Amino acid sequence: MISNQAKKQIDVWVAKYPAGNQSSAVMEALKIVQAENDNSLSADTIQAVADYLEMPGIAAAEVATFYENYNHQPVGKHTIRICHNISCMLNGADDLIAYLEKKTGVKTGKVSQDGLLNVKKVECLGACVGAPMLQIGEQYYENLTEQKIDKILADLKAGAQ
Numbered sequence: 001m002i003s004n005q006a007k008k009q010i011d012v013w014v015a016k017y018p019a020g021n022q023s024s025a026v027m028e029a030l031k032i033v034q035a036e037n038d039n040s041l042s043a044d045t046i047q048a049v050a051d052y053l054e055m056p057g058i059a060a061a062e063v064a065t066f067y068e069n070y071n072h073q074p075v076g077k078h079t080i081r082i083c084h085n086i087s088c089m090l091n092g093a094d095d096l097i098a099y100l101e102k103k104t105g106v107k108t109g110k111v112s113q114d115g116l117l118n119v120k121k122v123e124c125l126g127a128c129v130g131a132p133m134l135q136i137g138e139q140y141y142e143n144l145t146e147q148k149i150d151k152i153l154a155d156l157k158a159g160a161q
């Protein structure tokens with residue numbers, strides 16, 4: 001259920017905490033396991049993480065279902081996480097979300113037919129100074145405009161070819 005490679009990555013995080021507190025690494029462990037399971041967590045994979053960290057399954061499930069960065073259904077190769085919280089909303093996020101949906105043909109919460117991407121509306125990502133913004137993987141794109149979205153989508157498609 002969890003590959004040896006993933007276990008090695010999780011162990012790096014476990015080592016950052018005092019002995020016996022391995023459950024403190026649960027967020028990173030879930031992230032690592034999600035990445036190797038098509039960016040989605042099933043009940044079984046969440047339980048596998050809990051077992052590996054010797055913590056109750058319900059505690060791992062609480063974390064996995066509380067934060068938006070964990071997925072529980074299939075997603076695209078790239079998840080476009082676009083903020084619609086106050087700073088981004090005041091700087092045009094709603095119009096940009098509509099533009100993004102129109103350009104991609106993908107409604108928020110859905111996956112594109114080619115499986116390349118999905119669009120997710122999220123709450124504040126802590127980059128209000130660069131509002132409006134979106135995130136793909138670890139990368140933030142700030143001060144968004146329609147032109148910037150065009151470039152981001154072109155780069156994603158180019159990378160997929």
Ligand code: FES
Pocket residue numbers: 083084085086087088089123124125126127128131132133
């Ligand atoms: S409100 Fe969008 S990053 Fe804070």
